[in-house]
Amino acid sequence: MIRPKCLPPGKKEIAYTTTGHIVPCCWVDNPVGWEEPQIKRLYQDKLKVSNNKDIESIVDSDEWNNFFEELKTNPSQTCKRFCSGPIKSSINRARENEHKPGKIKICTLYFEGKYTPDYVKKLYNGLKKHCSLPFEFICLSDNPNVKADVVIPLKYHSDIKKHWYKLCYFSPLFANQNPEDEIIIMDIDQVIVNNIDEMIGYPVGDNELVSYNKWWGGKPKLNGGFLKFKSGHLKVIWDEFITSPEDWQLNWYKTGVVHYKYYGEQNFINWMCDKHNIKLTLMPAEWVCKLTNNEDEDRENNIEYMKKFNKDYMILDKPHEDIKIVHFANPNANIHESKYSWIKDYWI
Numbered sequence: 001m002i003r004p005k006c007l008p009p010g011k012k013e014i015a016y017t018t019t020g021h022i023v024p025c026c027w028v029d030n031p032v033g034w035e036e037p038q039i040k041r042l043y044q045d046k047l048k049v050s051n052n053k054d055i056e057s058i059v060d061s062d063e064w065n066n067f068f069e070e071l072k073t074n075p076s077q078t079c080k081r082f083c084s085g086p087i088k089s090s091i092n093r094a095r096e097n098e099h100k101p102g103k104i105k106i107c108t109l110y111f112e113g114k115y116t117p118d119y120v121k122k123l124y125n126g127l128k129k130h131c132s133l134p135f136e137f138i139c140l141s142d143n144p145n146v147k148a149d150v151v152i153p154l155k156y157h158s159d160i161k162k163h164w165y166k167l168c169y170f171s172p173l174f175a176n177q178n179p180e181d182e183i184i185i186m187d188i189d190q191v192i193v194n195n196i197d198e199m200i201g202y203p204v205g206d207n208e209l210v211s212y213n214k215w216w217g218g219k220p221k222l223n224g225g226f227l228k229f230k231s232g233h234l235k236v237i238w239d240e241f242i243t244s245p246e247d248w249q250l251n252w253y254k255t256g257v258v259h260y261k262y263y264g265e266q267n268f269i270n271w272m273c274d275k276h277n278i279k280l281t282l283m284p285a286e287w288v289c290k291l292t293n294n295e296d297e298d299r300e301n302n303i304e305y306m307k308k309f310n311k312d313y314m315i316l317d318k319p320h321e322d323i324k325i326v327h328f329a330n331p332n333a334n335i336h337e338s339k340y341s342w343i344k345d346y347w348i
């Protein structure tokens with residue numbers, strides 16, 4: 001006997017998955033749930049949002065009706081686990097009932113490979129330390145042990161590669177977004193070194209994207225490490241990407257614009273801004289700097305920063321006080337192998 005928190009329908013928010021489906025709640029979107037017959041049926045191609053004229057067509061489908069019927073007689077293990085008693089906050093911290101409209105949601109992505117869950121924790125700790133504005137920290141992750149207010153399980157059986165998953169957040173159906181929410185997508189390969197209120201609270205309007213100014217060269221000028229917009233206003237970026245993920249993910253590699261396979265998501269976003277007249281606003285360039293694990297490259301960036309912004313230095317024994325974020329933006333750079341001693345005081 002379970003007590004489904006999704007009944008009556010509408011009591012709990014439905015969830016949008018990285019595969020383009022909706023499911024009765026975010027708890028069922030996990031590796032165990034995907035293999036359970038009661039839940040697996042909801043992931044058929046014909047039930048994808050893009051294959052239906054509206055959400056009602058999916059929610060009224062036989063598969064959805066059968067799912068709710070089966071909750072009474074033959075619920076999945078996942079539903080038994082989550083809805084047999086009080087919600088365990090350690091299992092999933094989606095706090096829909098506490099949700100207030102107009103939140104700032106800081107959204108990240110983690111997948112096993114280059115980084116460790118420590119990166120998520122240290123970004124979260126940095127935000128807590130250096131941001132006085134209220135925010136909700138969300139991580140789409142294939143590891144449930146990352147530190148975040150909300151952990152959304154990352155589902156893999158799709159055509160989406162690596163960091164391209166973060167485009168999910170452009171869909172207002174993802175991560176329990178409310179219409180007035182301000183969404184910030186942040187990469188985890190960054191160290192926050194000074195107060196960041198001006199960045200997190202940076203004003204954003206309708207049909208506008210706010211990003212870093214990538215002063216250290218190369219196109220585009222925007223930096224995928226920080227993308228801020230109003231929920232739903234830029235949904236065209238997700239909608240267009242998901243029509244043909246493989247093509248978009250390889251487009252800038254095949255045309256020689258980027259030199260690593262599956263890089264180019266910021267090129268895609270920039271291109272979408274141009275195509276759809278999305279206003280692109282870049283925050284003051286001197287707020288951010290790039291570091292690598294290559295001393296020569298860092299020295300060159302230090303010199304360029306001083307010239308460009310008429311400052312004494314970019315980083316000496318610690319970052320310049322005008323810098324808010326240090327981005328390890330190079331594909332071969334990482335924070336945990338950095339030789340700079342100041343990092344241990346900031347990346348905690």
Ligand code: SF4
Binds near residue numbers: 007012026
């Ligand atoms: S876990 Fe299952 S029963 Fe519980 S709210 Fe989610 S879909 Fe409904």
